[in-house]
Amino acid sequence: MTRSVGYGADPRIRFAEWLPWLGALAAFFLLPEYLPLGARILTYVLFALSLDLILGYAGIITLGHSAFFGLGAYVAGILAAKLGVTDPLLLLLAAACAAGALGIATGAVILRTHGLTQLMLTLAIAAVCLEIAHKATSVTGGADGLSGITIAPIFGAFKFDLFGRTAYLWCLALLFAGWWVTRKMIYSPFGATLCGIRENIVRMHAIGVPVYRRLLAAYAISAMLAGLAGALLAETNQFVGLNVLGFEPSGELMVMLILGGVGRLYGAFVGPLVYLIAQDFLAKQFPEYWYFGIGLMLVLVVLFARGGILGIADALVARARKTV
Amino acid sequence: MSAALETRDLCKSFGALRVAEHISFRLEAGARHALIGPNGAGKTTFVNMLTGLLPPSAGLILLGGEDITRLAQAARVKRGIGRTFQINTLFSDMSVLDNVALGVAERQGLAARFWHPASRHHDVREEALGLLETLGLAEDAGKRVVDLPYGKQRLVEIAIALGLKPRVLLLDEPAAGVPTLESGMILQVLDRLPGEIAVLIIEHDMDVVFRFAQRITVLVEGTVLCEGTPAEIAGDARVQRIYLGERDG
Numbered sequence: 001m002t003r004s005v006g007y008g009a010d011p012r013i014r015f016a017e018w019l020p021w022l023g024a025l026a027a028f029f030l031l032p033e034y035l036p037l038g039a040r041i042l043t044y045v046l047f048a049l050s051l052d053l054i055l056g057y058a059g060i061i062t063l064g065h066s067a068f069f070g071l072g073a074y075v076a077g078i079l080a081a082k083l084g085v086t087d088p089l090l091l092l093l094a095a096a097c098a099a100g101a102l103g104i105a106t107g108a109v110i111l112r113t114h115g116l117t118q119l120m121l122t123l124a125i126a127a128v129c130l131e132i133a134h135k136a137t138s139v140t141g142g143a144d145g146l147s148g149i150t151i152a153p154i155f156g157a158f159k160f161d162l163f164g165r166t167a168y169l170w171c172l173a174l175l176f177a178g179w180w181v182t183r184k185m186i187y188s189p190f191g192a193t194l195c196g197i198r199e200n201i202v203r204m205h206a207i208g209v210p211v212y213r214r215l216l217a218a219y220a221i222s223a224m225l226a227g228l229a230g231a232l233l234a235e236t237n238q239f240v241g242l243n244v245l246g247f248e249p250s251g252e253l254m255v256m257l258i259l260g261g262v263g264r265l266y267g268a269f270v271g272p273l274v275y276l277i278a279q280d281f282l283a284k285q286f287p288e289y290w291y292f293g294i295g296l297m298l299v300l301v302v303l304f305a306r307g308g309i310l311g312i313a314d315a316l317v318a319r320a321r322k323t324v
Numbered sequence: 325m326s327a328a329l330e331t332r333d334l335c336k337s338f339g340a341l342r343v344a345e346h347i348s349f350r351l352e353a354g355a356r357h358a359l360i361g362p363n364g365a366g367k368t369t370f371v372n373m374l375t376g377l378l379p380p381s382a383g384l385i386l387l388g389g390e391d392i393t394r395l396a397q398a399a400r401v402k403r404g405i406g407r408t409f410q411i412n413t414l415f416s417d418m419s420v421l422d423n424v425a426l427g428v429a430e431r432q433g434l435a436a437r438f439w440h441p442a443s444r445h446h447d448v449r450e451e452a453l454g455l456l457e458t459l460g461l462a463e464d465a466g467k468r469v470v471d472l473p474y475g476k477q478r479l480v481e482i483a484i485a486l487g488l489k490p491r492v493l494l495l496d497e498p499a500a501g502v503p504t505l506e507s508g509m510i511l512q513v514l515d516r517l518p519g520e521i522a523v524l525i526i527e528h529d530m531d532v533v534f535r536f537a538q539r540i541t542v543l544v545e546g547t548v549l550c551e552g553t554p555a556e557i558a559g560d561a562r563v564q565r566i567y568l569g570e571r572d573g
Contacts, residue, residue, distance in 0.1 A: 006418060007425035007449050008466055011441030189429050189445060190438035196426045199415040206375065206413070207427035207488060208401030209435065217436075 005195060011187040020269050024172050028165075035164035036236075041276045042171035043232045046178045048257050048268035050225035053182055055254075056263030057191060058218045059198030060111070063250045064122030067106070067129040068099040068223040070245035072230025075099075077146045077240040078139055086152035088170070092231045099227020100220050107219035111212055123247060130246035145241040149234060160236070167236035174232060178225055179265075185221070186265060194218055198263075255294070259301055261308030270309050326389030328353040328522035329374065329405075329492045334383035336369055336546075343369045344546045347383070351492060351522050358537035359526045360557075362566065366546040367526045368410055371494050375407050376400045388491065402431075406490030408481040410497045410526075416470040420461055423469055423480050424452040427487040452487060459483050459513055475506025482513055493517070495525040499532055511535065534558070542566075 027038055047069055054060040072095035079085040079094055110121040133140045140146055153159040158166045185191050193214055197204050204211050234240050243249065252275075260271025278297065282290035305312045329351040336344040343366045351357050359367050372378040374385060376397035385393045392400050415423050429435040429448045443449065456462045459479050464472060469480055478498055485493055499510045514536055517523055527533050533540065533554075540557040542549040550560055557563055 005442070006422040007429075007442045007445070007452065008419050008421045009441075009443055011443060184441075185438045187441045187443075188438040189435045189440075189442045189448075192422060192426060192429070192442045193435045195418065196415055196422075199417060200413060202377075202409075203413045203415065203484070204426075205377070205397045206401065206407055206409075207484060208398045208430050209426075210398045214436065 005186050006192040007189075009187060013183075017266075020266065021172075021176065028168055028172075032163065032165075035168040037276065037280055039164055039167040039171045039236050040233075041272055042168070042175045043229050043236065044253070044256065044272035044276060045269050046171075046175045046232065047226055047229035047253055048260070048272050049175075049178055049182055049265075050222045050229065051253055051257055052262065052265065052268045053185070053194075053225070054218055054222040055257065056265075056267070057186060057198060058194040058215055059201075060215065060219065061115075061119050062110075062122040063119055063247060063254065064124070064126035065222075065226055065253060066245050066247075066249040067122075067126040068103060068226035069230040069233075069249065069253075070126075070129055070133065071102055072096065072099045072227030073234040073240045073244045074133060074140055074146065074230075075227070076231035076234040077149050080150060080234070081146055081148040082139065086150050088151050088154050088235050091151070091235060092174070092228055095227045095231030095234075096224040097227075099230070100224040102227075103220040103223025104216065107216045107223070111215045111219060123250075126246055126250055130242065133242055133245055141240075143242060145239055147239050149238040149240070151235050151238060160238075164236070171232055171236060174228065178228065182225070183265065190214070190217075255298055257308075259298065259308055261310035264308070264310050267308050267310050274309060326386065327351055328355070328388060329524070330384075330386040330389075331370075331374070332384040332386070334370070334373060334385065335381045336366075336373060336378060337381045342546055344373065344380070347543070347546070347548055349541060349548065349551075351524050353491075353522055354519055355522045356536055356538045357522070357524050358533045358540045359524060359543060360528075360530075360533055360540060361543035361549075364545075365543040367543055368496060369546075370543065371407065371496050371524075371526060374494060375405055401488060401490075404489075404491030405494065406485035406488040406492070407494040408478075408485050408496055408498055410500060412474075412477050412481060414469045414477060414480055414484070417468060419466055420456065420469055420472065420480055420483075421449070421452055421465040424455055424483045424487045425449060427484050428452050428455075431488050455483050455487055458516075459486075460509065473506060475502045475509055478502055478510055479513060482510075486517075490521060493521050493523045495523060495527075497527055498525065499527065499529055507532075 051065050075095045075098045076091040079091055085091060106125050110118050113121060134142055151160055154170055160166045193209060197211055201211060230244060256271035256275045257267060259274055261267030278293060279290060282293040301308055307314060327350040331347055331349045334344055334347040347370060361367050369378060373380045376395060384391060387403055387405065392403060425448050428451050432448060434445055434448060453465060456465050461479055461483060464476060469477060482498060499507050502510060525536060537554060540554055541551040542557060542563050544566055549562060
C-alpha cells in the first residue's frame, strides 16, 4: 500500500494487495443481494484508478475526467442500441479507442497549460461533451437517456442476469485487468518518470525528459481506462443517462479519490467503496440530507487525513511499528 | 576548432529591461571556466538561456559548432548539456537513487518503457549507484533527498547532472548555502570531475573560483566586462573596483 515506486522499489505483489480481490470474491458469495451495487462500485473503482494515474502519479489536475467516462458509455450504448453491435468485448474496445482518441485530442491542448487554466479547460471539455450529448437527442436520447441497449452473452456463454451476478464478475475481471496494467505501469520506468514530473517538472525538463509527450501518453491511457469504465456502466446498466457527463461525476470521482488517498493506487479502491456505500446507506436513511454526510466525511478527511483513508491506515501502521 | 559551447551576441530583454547584451563567450572542450559577477549581473539568466529554460531575444548558441539556439531543453540535454541549479531543484520525496536513476534512464532511452519494473533495469540502477559511490553518496542511496543534509543535497544535484554524461556541465553556484563544514565535500567533487567535460561554474565564493577555474569571465549588468586567467582577472583594476575589491589581500 506504499507510495514507493521507482528504481529501488520491489515490484512484487504483496499479500495485502490481494486482499481487495479476496474481499470482492467473498462479497460475491456472501452478499448476493448487493451485487448490482457491487458492480457499480467496481466500475467506479476502475474510473477512479484512471484518475489516480494522472492526478496521483502525474500530477495533472482535472475536473473533466467524466468526458472520457461518458464518451465510453455513450459509444458502447449507441453501438449497441442504434447499430446492433452487442458483443461486450467489442463494445469495450470501441469505447476505449474512442476515449483514448478524445484523450489525445484534448490532452494535446490542455497539457500545454498549467494550474487554473488547465483545470478550467478540463471542465470546459466535459461541459462541451455534456452539451453535445444533451442536444444530439436522435443519437444519445438527450435528457431522456439512451435505452434499448442489448448486450450479448459474454464469450457467447455468460448472459447478463437480473441478479447482477454476471455483471459483477465481468466488472471484477475488467477491473483486475485494469489494475494489473496500471500497476505494471506505475512500477515501470514510465511510472517513475510520471512521479518525477509530479514532483519537479523543472528538473524533469533539465534531465532531458520530453515532459509533454510523456504526460500526453499517460493522459491517453487514463482516458482509455475511463472509457472502459464508462462502457462497463453502459453494459451492466443497459442504459446511459446524461449524468455520466459534466462536472458532477468528475467532481464526485475526485471526492472519492481524495477520500481513499491520492497517488496510492489502492486509494482508488477504498474511496469509491466508502463513498458509494455511504451514499447508498445515507440515501436510504436520510433521503434529503445524504449529501451532508458525504460532505462531512470529506471535510474530516481533508482536515485530519491529507493522505485519505489509506493515509490514516499508513499512519496507524507506522505508529504500531514504533511502539513494537 | 569549434568550442564545446559558444555564444555569439546573445541578448535577453524582459520588456524594456535588458538583462543580457551581446554576450559572446567560448567554453573550450575540457575547460574549467568560471562566470563571476555581482548580484543581478545576469549570470543565471545566461545559464538559463544556454539550457533552453529561457529563449534569448537575439544571438546564437552553438554546442560543438551546432546551432542549438531554438532547440527545446530536452533536446539540448540529449546533445550533451547538463546543469545544476542555484537553488536545489530535486525530487525531494524520492530516494537519492531515484533522483539519479531518472536521468540515467532517460539518457539510456529506457524511461518511456512501461512494462518491466524500473528496479529490474539493472543497467540503470548500477550506473546510478556507481555514480553515487563516486560522489560518496552510496550509503544514502535509499534515503529520501529531503532527509539529507544540505551539502549532500547539493551533491545530488551534481550527481543528477553527471548521470546525463554531459559534454558541457553548467554548475550554478554549487556551494551556495552549504555550511563551511560541508563545503569541502563539494570542492573535492569539483576537483574530481571528469576531464573530458567542459565545466562552466557560476560562483560567488572567490576561493572556490580561484581554486577551480583556469579561465574566468566577468559579467556586469548583462555584458562581458573582461575575460582571462585567474591571475589576469585578479590583477584587473576594473574587476577589483567592481567586484573583487571586497576580497581580503
